[in-house]
Amino acid sequence: MTDLPPLRLFLDRSTNGDDFVKGMKDLCPDTVSIGEKYGVKAAEGVQDTVWLAEAAREERICVGADKRILSGSRPLEIAAVLKHRVRYLVYANNNLRTVDQLRLFNSLLPDIRELAGTSGPWAFTMAQHGLNLIPREELEQRLIRAAQRMGMHPG
Numbered sequence: 608m609t610d611l612p613p614l615r616l617f618l619d620r621s622t623n624g625d626d627f628v629k630g631m632k633d634l635c636p637d638t639v640s641i642g643e644k645y646g647v648k649a650a651e652g653v654q655d656t657v658w659l660a661e662a663a664r665e666e667r668i669c670v671g672a673d674k675r676i677l678s679g680s681r682p683l684e685i686a687a688v689l690k691h692r693v694r695y696l697v698y699a700n701n702n703l704r705t706v707d708q709l710r711l712f713n714s715l716l717p718d719i720r721e722l723a724g725t726s727g728p729w730a731f732t733m734a735q736h737g738l739n740l741i742p743r744e745e746l747e748q749r750l751i752r753a754a755q756r757m758g759m760h761p762g
Contacts, residue, residue, distance in 0.1 A: 613637055614723045617662035620650060621673040621701065622708070630709040631670070634716060639667065656687040663691040663727065668719070672701040672708065677730050677741060682753035685746050692727035699734035711735065 618628060618640040628640045641650040641658055655676060662669050674697050676684045688695060696719065698708060711733055712719070718738050722731070730741040 611720055612666075612723045614720055615665065615667045617641070617644075617658070617665070617667035617669045619655075619658065619669055619671040619673070619676070621671045623647075623650065624705060626705045627708060630705065631712070634709070634713055639665075655681075655684045659684065659687040659693050660691045663693045668694045668696060668722065670696050670712075672698045672703075674699070674701060674732070677746065677749070679749040679753040679756075682750050682757070685750045685753070688730065689728050689743070689746060689750065693730075694722065694725070694727040695730040696738075697730065697732055699732040699739070 614635050614637065616631060616635050616638040618631060618638060620641055622628075622631075623640050623642045628638070628642075631638045641653065644650070644658070644661075645653050659669065675681055677688070677695065677697060679685075687693065698711070703711065715733055715738060722729075722738075728743060728746070730746065731738040732741065
């Protein structure tokens with residue numbers, strides 16, 4: 608078995624609750640939440656494009672529960688994921704209780720650890736049946752469609 612790099616996580620606003628942060632630190636000690644990095648109140652005003660870029664620079668895997676950040680309705684965020692080579696895990700169901708989110712993450716932990724050595728950009732949804740890749744091409748297409756809807760030319 609090859610030595611894997613350490614698992615370093617960044618928890619976004621949608622996973623910034625105290626109980627979730629504590630549970631994630633139990634599973635992966637090298638975890639930083641957006642509230643810890645910027646301050647709880649200040650974190651609410653930090654643009655997604657900023658923390659995505661910083662998390663990528665710190666070689667952290669982002670963890671979130673808001674699938675919209677990777678949707679066509681959020682072109683700036685998708686562009687940041689692609690540009691900064693972000694690695695992103697998002698819960699497929701954002702209505703899970705904290706205990707269920709932690710249980711699911713823990714059940715996927717062996718597969719997530721394998722991803723620690725994989726360069727971005729990439730995004731996976733986390734579901735009961737496993738990790739599901741959102742291909743880079745799909746993210747690029749979402750960005751193109753969003754730009755077209757907004758009358759912009761993606762570049």
